[in-house]
Amino acid sequence: MKVATWNVNSIAVRLPQLVEWLKTTRPDVVCLQETKCTDERFPAEPLLELGYQAVTWGQPTYNGVAVLSLHPIVDTRRGFPEAGGDTQCRLLDVVIGPIRVINVYVPNGSEVGSEKFGYKLSWLARLRRYFDESCLADQRLVLCGDFNIAPEPRDVHDPVLWEGRVLFSKPERDALRVIEQWGLVDVFRRHKSEPGLYSWWDYRAGAFRRNHGLRIDHLWATPVLADVSSSAEIDRKVRTLERPSDHAPVIAEFAVAVP
DNA sequence: ATGGTAGATACTCTA
DSSP states (O other), X not given: OEEEEEEOSOHHHHHHHHHHHHHHHOOSEEEEEOOOOOTTTOOHHHHHTTTOEEEEEOOSSSOOEEEEESSOEEEEEESOOSTTOOSSOOEEEEEETTEEEEEEEOOOOSSTTSHHHHHHHXXXXXXXXXXXXXXOTTSOEEEEEEXXXXXXXXXXXXXXXXXXXXXXXXXXXXHHHHHHTTTOEEHHHHHOOOSOOOSEEOSSTTTTTTTXXXXXXXXXXXXXXXXXXXXEEEOGGGGGSSSXXXXXXXXXXXXXXOO
């Protein structure tokens, strides 16, 4: 079972690239972030023609998540369950065949110390609470998406320059660690240990050409599922296309049978 | 050096 996560930065703009990528890559499950598209306007038909059903949770202009699947999607949940819920569309929780998939678009955080940064940290604390209250460690579960955090120095092109900045500050890395310690494994790092492997490059200053990137898009799994993962990779090719997303897809393969 | 680019919406905000 092939599972992928990709921040497309507008489904409307990226649809032609997504269609071509689905045709050639044929993942079983794809988690999308920053669709920037309401559920009514989501382009479900061209994806259905390729065999993909979609569950979406979107809003105009900002945020927005979706899960595409070749197999039936059941038990859909949107956002955190607590009173008040979410005003920003950032979390989808679904069950597909033998696995539970939680797709997140973690807040960017703007700048360390800002109001948005505080929102990011509190959102991450709520995510940990969500796992405590509604997930089980022996479930086959994947948590994937745009986390907007690079976990380690080897995930940053210039860790000295980036230390303390948003996406690589200690409070963010600590908050990420707290979620990991619930009982999740970084599936990408299970298969690839070298530095220089990134999933996001700023549009500005020729960052991609220089490989000035960060690994901020992640695919984590419970140990029972991570133990049967056979490969993981970042698909850099789409970042070389005309008018690309600033993120590249992360893909992992698991040896589980889909009924 | 406080830049630089991209996307959606409205003439600015977010990333």
